[in-house]
Structures are given as structure tokens and as C-alpha cells.
Amino acid sequence: MALEHAILVSLLEKPGSGYELARRFERSIGYFWTATHQQIYRVLKRMEADGWVDVRGVPQRTRPDKKEYSVAAAGREALSRWLHDPIEPESVRHDLAVKIRGAAFDDPAALVREVERHQRMHRDRLAHYLAGEERDFGTAPDAPTPPDPGRELQHAVLRGGIAYERMMIDWLDDVLATLHRLGPGR
Amino acid sequence: MALEHAILVSLLEKPGSGYELARRFERSIGYFWTATHQQIYRVLKRMEADGWVDVRGVPQRTRPDKKEYSVAAAGREALSRWLHDPIEPESVRHDLAVKIRGAAFDDPAALVREVERHQRMHRDRLAHYLAGEERDFGTAPDAPTPPDPGRELQHAVLRGGIAYERMMIDWLDDVLATLHRLGPGR
DNA sequence: CTTGTCTATGCAACTAGTTGCATAGCAGGA
DNA sequence: TCCTGCTATGCAACTAGTTGCATAGACAAG
Numbered sequence: 001m002a003l004e005h006a007i008l009v010s011l012l013e014k015p016g017s018g019y020e021l022a023r024r025f026e027r028s029i030g031y032f033w034t035a036t037h038q039q040i041y042r043v044l045k046r047m048e049a050d051g052w053v054d055v056r057g058v059p060q061r062t063r064p065d066k067k068e069y070s071v072a073a074a075g076r077e078a079l080s081r082w083l084h085d086p087i088e089p090e091s092v093r094h095d096l097a098v099k100i101r102g103a104a105f106d107d108p109a110a111l112v113r114e115v116e117r118h119q120r121m122h123r124d125r126l127a128h129y130l131a132g133e134e135r136d137f138g139t140a141p142d143a144p145t146p147p148d149p150g151r152e153l154q155h156a157v158l159r160g161g162i163a164y165e166r167m168m169i170d171w172l173d174d175v176l177a178t179l180h181r182l183g184p185g186r
Numbered sequence: 187m188a189l190e191h192a193i194l195v196s197l198l199e200k201p202g203s204g205y206e207l208a209r210r211f212e213r214s215i216g217y218f219w220t221a222t223h224q225q226i227y228r229v230l231k232r233m234e235a236d237g238w239v240d241v242r243g244v245p246q247r248t249r250p251d252k253k254e255y256s257v258a259a260a261g262r263e264a265l266s267r268w269l270h271d272p273i274e275p276e277s278v279r280h281d282l283a284v285k286i287r288g289a290a291f292d293d294p295a296a297l298v299r300e301v302e303r304h305q306r307m308h309r310d311r312l313a314h315y316l317a318g319e320e321r322d323f324g325t326a327p328d329a330p331t332p333p334d335p336g337r338e339l340q341h342a343v344l345r346g347g348i349a350y351e352r353m354m355i356d357w358l359d360d361v362l363a364t365l366h367r368l369g370p371g372r
Numbered sequence: 373c374t375t376g377t378c379t380a381t382g383c384a385a386c387t388a389g390t391t392g393c394a395t396a397g398c399a400g401g402a
Numbered sequence: 403t404c405c406t407g408c409t410a411t412g413c414a415a416c417t418a419g420t421t422g423c424a425t426a427g428a429c430a431a432g
Contacts, residue, residue, distance in 0.1 A: 032280035094218035104336035150290035
């Protein structure tokens with residue numbers, strides 16, 4: 001399990017509340033890990049009980065009070081242990097591939113719209129990534145930024161996301177061409 | 187949920203037992219969907235109760251008897267319904283990306299071996315895919331095979347797997363270069 | 373003749389993740 | 403004023419998926 005570890009990394013990058021974490025999981029972290037707010041709250045509880053994180057109540061005037069979490073020593077150690085563990089089978093769940101193979105037993109042409117819809121989502125995400133890259137890592141201004149490992153590694157992960165979206169867009173072009181070649185079937 | 191649907195597609199391609207399905211999920215189907223034998227047996231039970239599949243006891247001499255499953259009319263309809271449903275948020279779980287961002291808070295250089303190990307696994311899988319492609323879809327012999335939608339679509343999905351592995355290998359080269367540039371940290 | 377591997381199925385207990393709902397204060401618009 | 407939407411946290415009930423174990427016959431290696 002790595003949700004704990006994804007939370008640790010996110011809190012090390014910047015401490016925050018469960019709600020804030022949930023929003024990060026909808027954006028930057030969500031590109032390679034998803035989690036709902038319920039799951040995050042529950043796991044944070046467990047991490048707090050295990051002493052992996054510290055909590056600090058933050059009263060707010062205009063908003064409900066929040067609990068700001070930050071990584072404790074035990075959490076850092078747990079993360080370090082996990083980083084040094086050679087694990088991961090990388091389980092895959094790719095609905096669209098199942099659908100494409102399934103289309104042979106239905107009407108292949110009926111899948112065209114669905115594939116196009118997915119391709120559009122990947123194009124949108126690519127545009128979003130590229131905008132984020134330009135914003136956060138764009139061509140250096142006059143002041144050259146000092147080398148920052150965190151920044152460099154975040155950029156490397158983002159480049160992975162960009163490469164993934166480009167690959168998907170190209171592959172879905174290939175799939176669409178195949179579907180068109182097959183024509184209306186069954 | 188799509189394990190049911192992945193099983194339906196697999197059984198439409200070729201009827202088989204729970205054990206056989208489990209082995210297919212370790213190979214061809216496993217490239218885009220994973221499942222353990224326990225899960226498959228349990229889901230098959232449910233699908234049988236729902237009338238999605240038919241069972242036929244097959245006595246065997248040298249092996250334990252098996253139950254051969256095949257898709258029933260209701261199963262075909264369920265698959266068709268799912269194929270026409272525009273769904274999927276494509277949930278992602280990418281441990282390695284979490285590790286890479288986490289490396290900023292540990293020793294980036296210590297991750298080099300792990301990344302190399304992953305890259306090796308992707309190279310192996312790519313070689314495996316390419317061998318399978320040559321075997322099943324290789325340069326046509328004298329007899330041109332008749333057009334078969336199932337075959338074409340299986341090939342399209344396999345090309346997706348190949349594109350994915352190539353993308354990952356290239357990206358991990360990029361990650362390794364970044365890690366080396368950072369040098370031993372913290 | 374014992375040990376290990378392969379086919380074949382399954383139970384029980386657990387952990388992970390999803391869905392629906394509840395609460396509650398504040399802000400802004402109709 | 404009421405309704406919607408945002409921040410903020412959480413419970414309860416469910417579904418999905420994992421891990422460990424059990425059984426049992428056939429076959430091959432040592």
C-alpha cells in the first residue's frame with residue numbers, strides 16, 4: 001500500500017489539512033495517485049495513531065477550523081524504509097483496452113465515439129500539463145533559480161505524465177484507424 | 187467495475203475454467219487487467235448466479251475435473267450494455283512516481299537501482315510483447331489471412347502495450363539522467 | 373518413497389476503496 | 403430571505419481486492 005506514502009510525500013512538500021490533501025489529489029498528485037477525501041481522512045487518523053504525522057489545530061475566522069498535518073520523525077523513517085524497499089508489481093486496470101477487445105463481439109463502429117471522447121480527455125490533460133510545466137518550470141527568467149532536488153524530481157514526474165498523454169493520444173489515433181478499417185461489424 | 191466484463195470478453199474469445207482464466211490474466215489479459223484466482227472464482231460464482239455464464243462440468247482423466255464456463259445470452263447483453271456506457275475516470279496508481287517525488291526527502295542516488303530495476307522489467311515486457319506480436323501477427327505468409335475483427339482489435343491493444351513500454355523505458359532514461367544530475371543528496 | 377510441482381477449486385479473514393449521507397458556518401446572488 | 407456553493411470533517415454501509423490456508427490427484431525427480 002502506498003496511499004500512506006503518497007500522503008507523506010505530499011505533506012513533506014507542504015503541510016496541510018485533510019481537505020487540502022484531497023484537493024491536491026485532484027490535481028498534481030492525482031495524476032499518478034487517486035484518493036477520495038474519506039479515504040484520506042481515515043488514513044490520516046491511522047497515521048496519527050501510529051505517530052507518523054503531527055496535528056495542529058488551526059482556528060480560522062471565516063472558515064471552519066482545520067487540522068494541519070505535518071510529517072513526524074517516525075513518518076520520515078517509514079517513508080525512507082519504503083523508498084529503499086524494492087517492491088511493486090504495478091497492477092494495471094485499463095477499462096478502455098477491455099472495451100476495445102470486447103468491441104469485436106459488438107459493433108466496433110459504436111466504440112468510435114467513446115474512443116474519441118477518451119482521446120479528447122487525454123488532449124485536455126496534456127494541455128493542462130503543458131500549461132503547468134510552462135508556469136512552474138518555464139524558460140528561466142533573468143534570475144537563474146538555485147538547484148532544488150524536489151523541483152527537479154517533480155518536473156521529471158510531470159514529464160512522465162506528458163509522455164504518457166502523448167503516447168495515449170497517438171495510440172488512440174491508431175485504434176480509431178483500426179475501428180474505421182473494420183467498419184460496421186457483426 | 188469491469189472484472190466481470192474482462193471475464194466476459196475473455197470467455198467470448200475462448201470458453202474456459204476459472205483456473206484457465208486466472209492464467210490468462212497472468213498473460214495477455216493481464217497486460218491491462220489483473221486478478222487473482224480467488225477473485226475470479228468468486229466473480230464467476232456471482233456471474234453464474236446472475237445467469238451471465240453457463241457452466242459445464244468437464245471430467246478429466248489425468249487432471250482434476252474442471253468447470254468450463256461460457257458466455258450466456260444475458261452475459262452478452264450485459265457486455266453490450268457496458269460497451270455502450272460512456273464511463274471511466276481511469277484511476278491511476280503509480281508507486282514509482284510517488285517514490286521519485288519522495289526521493290527528494292531521502293537520498294536520490296539510492297533510487298537509481300530501483301529505477302533501473304523497473305526499466306529492466308519494462309524492457310523484458312517489451313521484448314515479450316514484440317515476440318508475441320511476431321508470433322501472432324507477424325509478416326503474413328503466402329496465405330493472406332481473412333480479416334478478423336477480434337484479431338485486429340487484439341493487435342491494436344497489443345500495439346498499445348508496446349507503445350506504453352517504449353514510453354516508460356524512455357521516461358525512465360530521463361529520470362535516471364535527472365537522478366545522476368542531482369548526485370548524492372541530503 | 374518422499375518431495376516438489378502442476379492442475380483445479382475453494383473458504384475465511386483481512387485490508388483497501390467507494391458511495392451516500394450528515395453537519396455546520398460563511399459568502400454571494402436572486 | 404432563501405438557495406447555492408465553498409471550506410472542513412466525519413460516520414456507516416457497502417463493494418472490491420489481497421493473503422493465507424486447505425484439499426486432492428497426477429506426475430517427475432531425487
